Amino acid sequence: MKSILIASPDTKTCEVIQNLLQGGYRIQITDNLETCLQVFQKKRQEFTFVDVTLIHQAKPQIKYQVSDYQKLLNRFYKFFPAAPIIILSPLEHIRGTVQAVRAGAVDYLTYPFDSMELQYVMENVHQQIQTRAELDDLRAEFWKQEYWGVVRSNSKAMQQVFKDVEKVAPTTMTVLIVGETGTGKGIIAKLIHEHSIRCDKPFIHVHCGAIPDSLLESELFGHEKGAFTHAIQRKLGKFEIAHGGTIFLDEVGTMTHSAQVKLLQVLQDKIFQRVGGTVDIKTDVRVIAASNANLKQLSEEGSFRSDLYYRLNVFSIVAPPLRERAEDISLLTEEFLQRFNQKYDKVIKGFHPDVLEAFRSYHWPGNIRELENLIERAYILEKTSFLTPESLPSDLFTIAHSVAEVPLKTSFNLAEARNHAVESFERQYLKELLAEHHGKVNLSAQMAGITSRQLHRMLAKYSINKDEFKNKSIPPSSPSPDV
Secondary structure, eight states, rough: OOEEEEOSSSSHHHHHHHHHHTTTTTTESSSSSHHHHHHHHHHHEEEEEEEHHTTSSSSSSSOOHHHHHHHHHHHHHHTTTTTOOEEEEEEEHHHHHHHHHTOOEEEEEEEEEEHHHHHHHHHHHHHHHHHHHHHHHHHHHHHHHHGTTTTTTSSSHHHHHHHHHHHHTSSSOOEEEOOTTSSSSHHHHHHHHHHHHHSSSOOOEEEGGGGGGEEEHHHHHOTTSSSSOOOOOOOOHHHHHHHTTEEEEGGGGGGOOHHHHHHHHHHHHHHOOOOOOOOEEEEEOOOOOOOHHHHHHHHHHTOOOOHHHHHHHHHEEOOOOGGOOOOHHHHHHHHHHHHHHHHHOOOEEEOOOHHHHHHHHHHHHHHHHHHHHHHHHHHHHSSSSSOOGGGGGGGGGGGHHHEEEEEETSSOOHHHHHHHHHHHHHHHHHHHHHTTTTOOOHHHHHHSSSSSHHHHHHHHHHHHHHGGGGTTOOOSOHHHHOO
């Protein structure tokens, strides 16, 4: 029989859980944290319920932060890393409860609660466990182990990207990756190559926009001796070097017209000629192209060949900007921090909560590359064991960045612009509120200081479906107020 462990000083709450789950589980109850840990380490529990008030008994006057809850939960996870821990809490401690969930607990319950709420939470946890198991199975079957960290994502848009990579990587299709500068198009191209049958062959990255127009054809296709001034010997182009493997043409929209013609010939006939040469050279190369410009629009305007566009756009992948995958910021910051701890001769343990809050509020015009560069600069400057606001540009913490998330439309008059800004803010606030409370309307309304009826009206106004937020994970945040 599966076991459930409950740790709470509230005997009534323990009795309610025991009565609701009686018969299906072996239940053990304790009223203190240390006994709970002792029982926990002896056997993996199906569910472990931990009352947030037990966490605060040792230091009741302290304002607990996410890192404090992480330390507590790690005492459990060092025995069973994937064990589901559900936080119990009276309503007045809800802010601390949310911080505990951000630190790694799978869900929470505020008492008094009923059987329906308990059932919903347990079903939600079961679904999370099943989803995690399915993802692990898929990773084991497809993704190489060294790329598991790369393909972690809480963003539905990025999860779709990785699904597309899984589909197209084993094929020989030409792939077009589109997205803003700094969104990781090069990493996506590398993932496709590394998980293809060409993975043991060359992967050649060519940044078309960084090569002068006069040298681009020579760089791609090579040249013969004497083809132009200073061509003192034959040079092999990237297409010859990449034979049997993959060539990644970054910013392909910047290619000259003559280079476009030659690339079209490679895609159509698998042959090309070196600059100044007359001999056809056969090539077996998979082409992956990327662009931060709208190639379809460029082809309609005549600056990019339409026939080449359609040859490149056999299978397209859209890399979303960082502002549309804010739920991944915590994963990316952890990844960069780990990388820099290995690169530099010091260890930084984490981020000040105000830094994480600023990261989530910022618009990130430079996307992931900007985030990485910003963290590396702060890492070098930081003198403590945590990255603090003092090591980052001060304007990152100004209201200007928050305001920048609401685009200003000067075509509106002042009243219209004000209404537009208010609506944008309310829509974003409601989404974050529902995500934080797993789509629970009553609790979300209480935290917003409005009635459930008012919240329902606002959701209807902005066409927001609360069910979409029931299984969303809660991103990290700044320190909570008194709990």
